[in-house]
Amino acid sequence: MNGVSAVFYRDYRQRITNIAFVFWDLFVPIAYLLLFGLGFERTVGQFSAEDTSMGYAEFFLEGVLAMTTFGIAMNTSWGIFMDKDSGIFYELLTYPITRRQFLVGKICFNVLLSAAGCLLAIILASWTMEVTVRWVWVPVTLLVVMGTTAGWFFLFSILAVRLARMDSFNRPLA
Numbered sequence: 822m823n824g825v826s827a828v829f830y831r832d833y834r835q836r837i838t839n840i841a842f843v844f845w846d847l848f849v850p851i852a853y854l855l856l857f858g859l860g861f862e863r864t865v866g867q868f869s870a871e872d873t874s875m876g877y878a879e880f881f882l883e884g885v886l887a888m889t890t891f892g893i894a895m896n897t898s899w900g901i902f903m904d905k906d907s908g909i910f911y912e913l914l915t916y917p918i919t920r921r922q923f924l925v926g927k928i929c930f931n932v933l934l935s936a937a938g939c940l941l942a943i944i945l946a947s948w949t950m951e952v953t954v955r956w957v958w959v960p961v962t963l964l965v966v967m968g969t970t971a972g973w974f975f976l977f978s979i980l981a982v983r984l985a986r987m988d989s990f991n992r993p994l995a
Contacts, residue, residue: 824918828926835900836934842896847938850889854942857881858950878950882942886962889938890970897931898977902984924978931974932967939966 836842858878865877904910913923943959946952 824916824922825926825929827916827918828923829930832897832900832927832930846889846893846896846934847941850885850892850938851942851945853888854878854881854885854946855949858885858946862950876952878946879952882946882952885942885946886939886966887969889942890935890966891973893931893935893938894970894973894977897927897974898981901927901978902981905981927978928971928974931970935966935970936963939963 836846858881861877861881867874867876868880869875901910904913914920918926940959940963943954943962947954
């Protein structure tokens with residue numbers, strides 16, 4: 822097993838052993854889509870902009886996809902901070918893997934999880950909410966989702982590594 826697959830497998834094992842992470846990563850965005858998408862769809866109905874008519878669920882689906890990318894990247898970065906806070910992060914750096922392998926493994930897991938969550942949301946929106954999906958654009962959408970997740974992950978990881986302790990965020994400036 823190389824370093825990238827070892828980090829990928831570690832993240833996978835961490836996520837499946839804590840059902841709250843799986844729920845937060847995959848099912849909370851879908852719950853938002855169903856609750857708010859259907860709720861506001863029934864309240865607002867159809868609206869139009871620039872000769873295009875769409876329902877609220879169609880409009881809201883893009884926000885749910887963005888929320889999925891943001892949430893997954895944030896949860897994984899929070900995991901890095903918690904590993905750092907407990908000392909496991911520094912132990913991981915002593916393993917026979919490079920830092921590049923560590924980051925690539927984390928990114929690979931994030932983008933795969935994000936793509937799966939977004940694809941699940943798209944399928945659910947199409948199937949249950951009758952959202953019009955242009956299926957030829959789904960691969961491009963998934964590539965954008967993967968790139969966005971990787972970008973958020975890098976941003977949040979920088980913050981996670983730079984924070985020294987849990988109370989660093991709450992410390993007064995003066």
